[in-house]
Amino acid sequence: MRSLVFLTILGSSAIAFADPTVTVSPTTVHPGEAVLVTVSGATAEPHAKAGGRPLEMFPTKTGYQAVFAVPLKIDEDHVLVEVSDGAKPVSIPIVAKTFPETKLVVEDELANPDKEQGRQIDADNAAIEKSYEQAKGAPQFTRAFHRPPGTLTSTFGEWRTFNDGHRAQHLGIDVGAREGARVSAVDAGTVALVRETFLMGNVVVIAHGAGISSLYFHMSKVTVAEGDHVKLGERIGLAGHTGRTTGPHVHLSIHVDGGMVDPLSFLKLPLAPQ
Numbered sequence: 641m642r643s644l645v646f647l648t649i650l651g652s653s654a655i656a657f658a659d660p661t662v663t664v665s666p667t668t669v670h671p672g673e674a675v676l677v678t679v680s681g682a683t684a685e686p687h688a689k690a691g692g693r694p695l696e697m698f699p700t701k702t703g704y705q706a707v708f709a710v711p712l713k714i715d716e717d718h719v720l721v722e723v724s725d726g727a728k729p730v731s732i733p734i735v736a737k738t739f740p741e742t743k744l745v746v747e748d749e750l751a752n753p754d755k756e757q758g759r760q761i762d763a764d765n766a767a768i769e770k771s772y773e774q775a776k777g778a779p780q781f782t783r784a785f786h787r788p789p790g791t792l793t794s795t796f797g798e799w800r801t802f803n804d805g806h807r808a809q810h811l812g813i814d815v816g817a818r819e820g821a822r823v824s825a826v827d828a829g830t831v832a833l834v835r836e837t838f839l840m841g842n843v844v845v846i847a848h849g850a851g852i853s854s855l856y857f858h859m860s861k862v863t864v865a866e867g868d869h870v871k872l873g874e875r876i877g878l879a880g881h882t883g884r885t886t887g888p889h890v891h892l893s894i895h896v897d898g899g900m901v902d903p904l905s906f907l908k909l910p911l912a913p914q
C-alpha cells in the first residue's frame with residue numbers, strides 16, 4: 641500500500657525507490673516468545689534493531705528476515721522494531737503471562753547439588769552458551785522446522801520446585817517418548833555441541849544458522865558428533881532419562897538471538913529461507 645501511495649504522488653521517478661516495509665509475526669507476544677521480522681522492498685541488506693539491540697538479517701525468498709527472543713524477564717510492555725532506510729517502525733505489545741507451578745521429586749543430589757557439582761553445572765551452561773556462536777551466519781535450512789512427535793508433557797516457562805527446595809523455570813518443551821526411541825533433528829544444521837552434563841544429561845546442540853539453535857536433553861545415547869551436518873528428521877540419538885528427570889522423554893529447547901524461546905511459538909513463525 642505504501643509503495644502505491646508513493647507512485648501516485650511522485651509518478652515514474654518513484655518506481656525503483658519505494659520505501660521498504662516491515663512486518664512482524666506475531667503482532668502481539670508473551671515474554672519468552674520468538675518474533676520474526678520480515679523486511680520487503682529493500683534494495684540492500686537493511687539494518688534493523690529490536691528493543692535497541694541490532695538484529696542479524698538474512699536474505700530470503702521475499703526480502704530479508706530476522707528472528708529474535710522477547711526475554712522471559714522483561715519490564716517493558718512493548719518491543720519496538722526499527723529498520724533503517726525509511727521504513728516505519730513497528731511496536732509489538734507484550735502481554736504478561738503467568739506460568740504454571742509444579743513440584744517434582746528427583747534424586748537429592750539433582751535438587752541440591754554440592755559445590756563441585758555446582759561447578760560442573762556452571763561449566764555445562766558455559767559450553768552450551770558458547771555453542772550458540774556457531775548458529776551465526778546464513779540459514780542452513782530450507783524447509784520448515786518440525787516439532788518432535790509425541791504428546792506434549794510439559795510446556796515452556798513452567799516453574800518447577802525440586803524436592804520442595806530449588807525452584808527453576810523450564811526453558812523448553814517435553815514430549816513423551818519411550819527409552820531408546822529415536823530423537824531426530826528438528827531441521828537441517830551442524831552439530832555444535834555434544835556433551836554429558838549434570839542436570840541435562842546427554843545434550844546435543846544443533847546450529848541452524850540465522851542465529852537459531854535447537855537443544856535436545858536427557859538422551860540415553862548420542863549418535864552424532866560435533867561438526868556433523870544433519871538433515872531435517874535425521875537421527876541424532878536415542879531418548880532417555882539422563883540428568884534431572886523423572887522418566888524418559890525428549891526435551892527440546894530453541895535458542896534464538898536474545899535468548900531461549902517457547903519452541904511452540906518458534907515453530908509457528910513463517911520463515912522463508914532461500
Ligand SMILES: [Zn+2]
Binds near residue numbers: 810812814890891892
Ligand atoms: Zn524438559
